[in-house]
C-alpha cells in the first residue's frame with residue numbers, strides 16, 4: 001500500500017466498520033453480501049463497499065487497499 005493511502009475500513013453510507021460487520025457475520029452466520037445488506041443496509045447505498053464486503057467474507061480481512069476496477073468486476077461476478 002502506498003504510504004499516503006489510507007486503508008478502506010468501513011461502509012460509509014450505513015456506518016459500520018468491516019471489523020464490526022465481520023463479527024456480526026460470524027455471530028449471525030451470514031455468508032453472503034446479500035445477507036449483510038439485508039440485515040445492516042451496508043451495500044444498499046452507493047454500493048462502494050460491496051466488493052470489500054465480498055473480500056471480507058472471502059479472506060476475513062477488515063482493512064483493504066483500494067480495490068481497482070478489474071478486481072471489483074471479478075469479485076462481484078462471482079455472486
Ligand code: FES
Nearest residue numbers: 012013045046049
Ligand atoms: S459505502 Fe456501503 S453502501 Fe455506500
